[in-house]
Amino acid sequence: MYESYFKLTKKPFDLLPNPDFMYLSKSHKRALTYLNYGIKERTGFILLTGEVGSGKTTIIRDLIKKNHERVLLGKIFNTRINSDQLISMINDDFGLPVHGKDKIELLRDLNVFLIEQYAKGSQPTLVIDEAQNLSASLLEEVRLLSNLETDNAKLMQIILVGQPELRKTLARTELLQLRQRISINCHLQPLTRPEVEEYIHHRLDVAGDRSALVFETEALDNIFKYSRGIPRLINIVCDFLMLSACAEGLKKLDGTMVEEIIGELDFENQYWRSASGPDPAPVDSGGAPRAEKDGELASVLLDIRSRLESLEKESTRFNTNLMNDIGNRIKSVQNQVAAYRGETDNSIGEIRSKIESLMEKPGPVVTQPVVPKEEKPNFIRRIFGN
Numbered sequence: 001m002y003e004s005y006f007k008l009t010k011k012p013f014d015l016l017p018n019p020d021f022m023y024l025s026k027s028h029k030r031a032l033t034y035l036n037y038g039i040k041e042r043t044g045f046i047l048l049t050g051e052v053g054s055g056k057t058t059i060i061r062d063l064i065k066k067n068h069e070r071v072l073l074g075k076i077f078n079t080r081i082n083s084d085q086l087i088s089m090i091n092d093d094f095g096l097p098v099h100g101k102d103k104i105e106l107l108r109d110l111n112v113f114l115i116e117q118y119a120k121g122s123q124p125t126l127v128i129d130e131a132q133n134l135s136a137s138l139l140e141e142v143r144l145l146s147n148l149e150t151d152n153a154k155l156m157q158i159i160l161v162g163q164p165e166l167r168k169t170l171a172r173t174e175l176l177q178l179r180q181r182i183s184i185n186c187h188l189q190p191l192t193r194p195e196v197e198e199y200i201h202h203r204l205d206v207a208g209d210r211s212a213l214v215f216e217t218e219a220l221d222n223i224f225k226y227s228r229g230i231p232r233l234i235n236i237v238c239d240f241l242m243l244s245a246c247a248e249g250l251k252k253l254d255g256t257m258v259e260e261i262i263g264e265l266d267f268e269n270q271y272w273r274s275a276s277g278p279d280p281a282p283v284d285s286g287g288a289p290r291a292e293k294d295g296e297l298a299s300v301l302l303d304i305r306s307r308l309e310s311l312e313k314e315s316t317r318f319n320t321n322l323m324n325d326i327g328n329r330i331k332s333v334q335n336q337v338a339a340y341r342g343e344t345d346n347s348i349g350e351i352r353s354k355i356e357s358l359m360e361k362p363g364p365v366v367t368q369p370v371v372p373k374e375e376k377p378n379f380i381r382r383i384f385g386n
Helices: 026-040 056-067 083-093 103-120 136-145 165-170 173-181 193-207 217-227 231-248 255-265 267-271 290-360 378-384
Strands: 045-050 071-076 123-128 157-162 182-188
Touching: 026 045, 026 056, 026 157, 026 182, 045 056, 045 165, 056 157, 071 083, 083 103, 083 136, 103 123, 136 157, 136 165, 136 173, 157 165, 165 173, 173 182, 193 217, 193 231, 217 231, 217 255, 231 255
Parallel strands: 045 157, 045 182, 071 123, 123 157
Antiparallel strands: none
């Protein structure tokens, strides 16, 4: 609508994902490097998280389209499903027949398909988007799919894409095995204030004219403040700003106009607050969204928790073995003491019986000679010998 006014070839801030407008922030470049390595090396599980509108799905599609010709892509976008539906949707997206088949048949068909693709040199890759909606039991089902492998390689690459809540689900104790299989783990951070400015200029440049609309410094500050560096929200704000500038015949925007447009959109309530949820995270004094630091902290804490759980298991196993060994040794000593005590009691009992038996018999009357003091009595000699 406003393209002709600004002499642009296309809308620069369209909400539809368009790889032509892909802007690579520092966080996006790092994620691309990790993802590219994970897919090339067939590492198995890849985890990609980020806030709503941070560009997760777009970056996956662009990566595979540009760099991995032999990748056969399967996509799951509806994740509010059960176990049977999950397998059925995977097979259907890979072009396998699913009608009238039970779960066992579906798994067998999928395994045969993956082996065939491996023999052809193709690399089936499954992208599960909105994975934060999967229950712990369904995530365990996904883990079991990774057991489809040869001696040398995984038959299917699995990429879990989701919002930060996915990390909370994965931190659950029963999903330890799945966490340990995630080889590539990356989180898309919101754009910083300088990156927001670069992002806006980049999209205007791709649309035909970098200077079609001039954003004053205060205007850029306000866009960053209210969008928190989320690309989708930047697009929403800037699209309305360009429409308003066109209506008023402007080619330059100041901070006041941005405030007015955001007020008209009721931006805070519409895109950040929820009826029951807390207020959005504030921007810290350094100018970076606190959500950026929280995302990094969550990733570090998840790794620490996993390591602690592993150490705790090792410690428990060590302590259990040690206590069992000590218990066995104590029991052995107790058995030896009991045996020695039994032998001693038996010996004393035999001696007592012999003494009592001899004492009951009448002894010889001793007249002369008197027994010398150093000579032993007869009954003692009979018992103990000379």
